[in-house]
Amino acid sequence: MPGIDAVLVGHAHSEIPERFVTNTITGDRVLLTEPLNWGMRLSVMDFELTKVRGQWDVTSASSSLLNANTVEADPKISQLVAEQHQRVIDYVNTPVGNATDSMPAAESRYRDTAVMDFVNFVQAQAVDRALDGGPNADLPVLSLAAPFSRTAEIPAGPVTIRDLAGLYVFPNTLFGVQMTGAQVKEYLEYSAKYFVQTTPGAPVDPATLTNADGTVDYNYDMMSGVDYDIDISRPVGERIVNLSFNGAPVDPAQRFAVATNNYRQSGGGNFPHISTAPVLVNQQTEIRQLLIDYVVAQGTIDPAAFAENNWRLVRGGAPVLDWAVCPSARVRVPFAVRVSGTRCRSVP
Structure with missing residues (x-):
């Protein structure tokens, strides 16, 4: 688009101090910059202008990022918002219940964790209740969730609104859609591209195991309601093995209700089938x-x-990793034990 000198980029939650692209029509260089999310950075763009025949032209452009925490808060602005600020602090620190165990999200990208099971459980329960009494009440309910945060944790003991909001940081609302077993398989295959292909026997470093080809954490979904293995030694598109429902291989024609969020249902992440799947539930609740x-x-x-x-x-x-969490024992156990429900059972 001719006539654009600079673009302030957003939404990617990344930092771009300064980058230039070339306008394919005019040949002019266009400046791009993006500050980090949540007001943590401030982008500053500087332009040098020259007046040519009564019109200002940009002769050079540059940009940089400033850290928002290197200056003191403006006391006048702080005073203006003090009441609302304190109200928010009091609200997010409100205890709403208790947790019997600590549930951290640190390993949720590459292990099935209780904290992600919690999200999927609540989503599936809400969809199941919404379908109750209707024509699709008998559909098995599956659920999808992504590991939004690597630092979130539901602590043992009192749980506050802050703890729960830190686990689910986006204002997504609940959807339920209908998918077939074949579509579920293709969906999980697409999600599994998140993992770096790793040959059997090669060392595994969890820090470098994920985010293959730039896939961000929030575009990796894990599913509850079915059992499956992800074979990361296989190429993308051939990784989902042992996909089963109630102990039997998933029938490609079987219909499922799948709990998801409005971002996925609207096509976010470009996952297959979900944006065109029949909508069963559209619950306008975050x-x-x-x-x-x-x-x-x-x-x-x-x-x-x-x-x-x-x-x-x-x-x-x-197994790539050597332990799992047995919910009934609440301890780590060798991965020679397969965990199912709240009981641990041996597998060959």
Whole structure:
């Protein structure tokens, strides 16, 4: 688009101090800059102008990023918003229930964790209730969730709104769509491109195991309601193995209700089928509010009620990681034990 000298970029949650692209029509260089999300950086653009025949032309452009925490808050602005600021602090620090165990999200990218099972459990429960009494009430309900945060944790003991909002940082709302077993398989295959292909026997470093080809964490979905392995030694598109439902291989023609969020349902992440799937539930409630409502209603978050290690990373059938969490024992156990529901059972 001719006539653009600079673009302030957003939404990618990344930092671009300064970058130039060339306008393909005019040959002019266009400046791009992006500050980090949540006001943590400020982009500053500088232009040198020359007046030519009564019109100002840009002769040079540059940009840089400033850290927002290197200056003191403006006391006048702070005073103006002090009441609202304190109201927010009091709200997010409000205890809404208790957790029997600590549930960190640090390993959720590459292990099935209780904290992600919690999100999927609440989503599936909400969709199941919305379908109750209708023509699709008998559909099995699956659920999809992405690991939004690597630092979130539901602590043992009192749980606050801050803890739950930190786990689900986006204002996504709940959807339920209809998908077939074949579509579920293709969806999971697409999601599994998140992992770096790793040959059997090669060392595995969790720090470099994910985000293949630039796939961001929020575009990796894990699914509850079915069991499956992700074979990261295989190429993309051939990684989902042992996909089963209620102990039997998933029938490609079987219909499922799948709980998801409005971002996915609208095509976010370009996952297959989900944006064109028939909509069964469109609940205009934020998912993080559903999490809060669940804790308020139950009073207690107990992983034994929902934790289910239903997926794992493998190479040629051998587990990539050497332990899992057994919800009933609440301890780490060797991965020679497969965890199902709240009971651990041996596998060959």
